[in-house]
Amino acid sequence: MDSTVATRLQQFIQTKGLRNTPQRDAIVEAIFSSDEHFTADELWDRIRKTQSKSSRATVYRTISLLVEAGLLHEIDLGDDQKTYDPNFIDSPAHNHLVCIDCGKVIEFEDDNIRLLNDCAARRLGFRASKQSLKIEACCEALRLHGRCDNLIEARIQGKRLPKHR
Amino acid sequence: MDSTVATRLQQFIQTKGLRNTPQRDAIVEAIFSSDEHFTADELWDRIRKTQSKSSRATVYRTISLLVEAGLLHEIDLGDDQKTYDPNFIDSPAHNHLVCIDCGKVIEFEDDNIRLLNDCAARRLGFRASKQSLKIEACCEALRLHGRCDNLIEARIQGKRLPKHR
DNA sequence: GTTATTGCAAATGATTTGCACAAGG
DNA sequence: CCTTGTGCAAATCATTTGCAATAAC
Numbered sequence: 001m002d003s004t005v006a007t008r009l010q011q012f013i014q015t016k017g018l019r020n021t022p023q024r025d026a027i028v029e030a031i032f033s034s035d036e037h038f039t040a041d042e043l044w045d046r047i048r049k050t051q052s053k054s055s056r057a058t059v060y061r062t063i064s065l066l067v068e069a070g071l072l073h074e075i076d077l078g079d080d081q082k083t084y085d086p087n088f089i090d091s092p093a094h095n096h097l098v099c100i101d102c103g104k105v106i107e108f109e110d111d112n113i114r115l116l117n118d119c120a121a122r123r124l125g126f127r128a129s130k131q132s133l134k135i136e137a138c139c140e141a142l143r144l145h146g147r148c149d150n151l152i153e154a155r156i157q158g159k160r161l162p163k164h165r
Numbered sequence: 166m167d168s169t170v171a172t173r174l175q176q177f178i179q180t181k182g183l184r185n186t187p188q189r190d191a192i193v194e195a196i197f198s199s200d201e202h203f204t205a206d207e208l209w210d211r212i213r214k215t216q217s218k219s220s221r222a223t224v225y226r227t228i229s230l231l232v233e234a235g236l237l238h239e240i241d242l243g244d245d246q247k248t249y250d251p252n253f254i255d256s257p258a259h260n261h262l263v264c265i266d267c268g269k270v271i272e273f274e275d276d277n278i279r280l281l282n283d284c285a286a287r288r289l290g291f292r293a294s295k296q297s298l299k300i301e302a303c304c305e306a307l308r309l310h311g312r313c314d315n316l317i318e319a320r321i322q323g324k325r326l327p328k329h330r
Numbered sequence: 331g332t333t334a335t336t337g338c339a340a341a342t343g344a345t346t347t348g349c350a351c352a353a354g355g
Numbered sequence: 356c357c358t359t360g361t362g363c364a365a366a367t368c369a370t371t372t373g374c375a376a377t378a379a380c
Contacts, residue, residue, distance in 0.1 A: 019354050019359055040345075055362045060345065076241035076297075080370090081344065097289055110285050113278070117300055120275050124262055126302035132241075133298045135282055137291035184334055184379045206369075220337045225370065245345090246369065334379075342371070352361070 004089055005032050005071055012069040026052035027062040031072065031086050037105060039081040076134060077105065095133040101148040102139075169254055170197050170236060177234040191217035192227040196237065196251050202270060204246040241299060242270065260298040266313040267304075 009028060013020065030046050031038075038046070044059045054062075063084060066072035075085045077098060087094065087107060093114050097106040114131065121128035142148035174193060178185065195211050196203075203211070209224045219227075228249060231237035240250045242263060252259065252272060258279050262271040279296065286293035307313035 017359085021354075021360060023361070053362095057346080057363080058361060061360085074243075078239075095285075097286060097291060099291065100294060106289060108285065108289060110281075113281050113285060116275075116278050116281055117298065120260070120273065120278060121262060121300050121302045124271060124273060124302075125306070126262060126264065126300075126304055127308065128300050128302045129265060130301040131298070132301075133282065133296070135286050135291075135293050136295040136297075137286045137289075137293045139291055141290070143292065182334085186335065186379075188336070204369090222338080222371080223336060226335085332380095334377105336375105336377070338374095338376105340371105340373085342369105344368095344370105346365105346367070348365085349363095350361105351363105352359105354359075355357095 002032065002089055008071060008089075009066075009069060012065075012071075018065075022052065023054040023058050024062055024065075026050065027054055027059055028066070031066070031084075035087050035090075037075070037077070037083050037085050039079070039083055041081070043084075076132070078134075078136070093131070095131075095135070097135045097137055099148070100136050100138050101142050167197065167254055173236060173254075174231075174234060177230075177236075183230075187217065188219040188223050189227055189230075191215065192219055192224055193231070196231070196249075200252050200255075202240070202242070202248050202250050204244070204248055206246070208249075241297070243299075243301070258296070260296075260300070262300045262302055264313065265301050265303050266307050 005028070012018075027043070027047060030043060030050065040060055040063055041056075043063070044054075044056050047054050047059060063072065067074055067084075071086075071089060073085045073088045075083050075096065077083045077096070091107065091109055094107045094109045095113065097108060098104070099106070113133065117131050117133075118128050139148050170193070177183075192208070192212060195208060195215065205225055205228055206221075208228070209219075209221050212219050212224060228237065232239055232249075236251075236254060238250045238253045240248050240261065242248045242261070256272065256274055259272045259274045260278065262273060263269070264271070278298065282296050282298075283293050304313050
């Protein structure tokens with residue numbers, strides 16, 4: 001886990017007059033020891049498989065805390081549940097590409113896109129503070145050769161598949 | 166209401182072997198006679214104020230139908246409820262800018278942005294089929310002069326305000 | 331007639347909350 | 356101690372669904 005997370009979280013906790021608890025630590029660890037996106041309940045499952053104990057309510061509450069602290073971002077994957085992304089600390093301005101065949105999510109950064117969006121906002125008389133770009137796309141592999149390797153991988157791993165199509 | 170809607174909806178209904186009903190007509194009319202975004206329950210309220218009658222369930226079912234037909238788009242405004250946008254027929258590739266002060270949503274099109282996103286997808290080995298760009302921003306007016314006209318307007322109209330900030 | 335559609339009320343499922351108890355600082 | 360945090364179970368709230376009645380075509 002990036003030590004930046006620990007530092008920034010400590011700062012947030014201090015400032016707000018909050019406390020350190022083993023449950024919170026375990027949840028934060030579970031989130032930031034991976035770069036995977038997750039829903040609240042997926043995280044709760046992940047926690048249960050460790051030796052540490054936390055109630056579902058605490059998981060929800062900690063997620064809210066981290067979002068408020070700006071360490072975790074809520075993203076829209078077209079899912080019904082809220083999805084969270086722990087990678088905004090390392091890549092503060094990344095975008096998402098979602099494969100409509102297998103649901104795989106690819107993160108990428110692009111300064112030109114960011115800049116162009118910034119300009120668009122300015123032209124409308126605003127100052128952009130946050131951009132969220134999601135591109136839904138199909139892999140050329142599937143279109144050209146009738147197979148999406150990600151799709152097979154996703155099936156094996158039992159991942160949530162997209163509802164579209 | 167754009168006659169394109171009626172035509173495309175008829176086509177969809179025919180193809181799928183569905184039927185025309187006064188409830189459906191009234192809901193479709195309520196949606197496309199305005200360019201406002203709405204949640205399912207806001208729409209249900211709108212319908213209730215007319216002489217036509219529809220149950221809440223039918224409103225939900227009709228919305229799903231229109232989304233499936235591609236006539237209505239589900240968009241993410243960072244809200245907890247799903248928000249729908251009826252303007253994708255007139256502007257098939259528009260983006261959203263949300264004022265973080267008043268929650269006002271501004272729609273805009275930008276071919277350069279669309280093109281750049283397309284390229285980004287291609288570079289990753291994909292073919293983009295849908296782009297969703299949301300820019301959260303604050304108005305310069307508020308930042309420079311301490312007042313956001315949209316905010317006042319929003320308060321008067323009793324609009325849902327953003328949760329952020 | 332046959333099949334899709336409706337309305338109602340009940341079910342669902344994710345998220346939140348009230349409250350009594352536990353435990354940081 | 357004093358206050359925040361936790362766990363549990365109950366509550367909430369948007370959305371979905373089963374079913375009997377209704378209405379397209």
